[in-house]
Amino acid sequence: MKKRLIGFLVLVPALIMSGIILIEANKKAPVEVLESAWDEFGLFSFQIGKTDPSITIGMDHTKSEAKLREYLEHNLSREAKEKYKIYIFKDDIDKLEKEHREYLKANNPNK
Structure with a gap:
């Protein structure tokens, strides 16, 4: 009985930790996240310092x-959220x- 309990107490945290690691490993790089948001959120520029x-994002004022x-x-990794400060400015595209x-x-030099 004690062996099963100890096995259970070792196995459950190991599974939880591996699940967390897999979830974080599947997060995209900040550039990929911003490129995938380009059309949906009306982005017209971004810069990663x-x-x-910092991440500076320019977006359409209507979005x-x-x-x-x-x-x-939801899409940036935990490390990216901790590392970068996000600035967003809006303008008329x-x-x-x-x-x-x-x-x-x-x-235009061809005038």
Whole structure:
């Protein structure tokens, strides 16, 4: 009886720990998580800092920042959430596209 109890007490924590390790191992890298969120959340830019541990995300002002934060909470690894501070700014994507077209037009050497 004692052997079974000891075996059970050793086996259960080992299974729990291996399950946690497998779940964390299946988490994607921050770049993969952000790329997979690109269309759904209207992202137009992101930057992951190397020296300054931060993730800066630009998103369409019509999309939900709360839903993006929830998505990141569920999909980023625990290590990434502890390492990086996340900054999100919102802007009008149509305005940005117009500014980009004007910039390209003004700086086109083939005029």
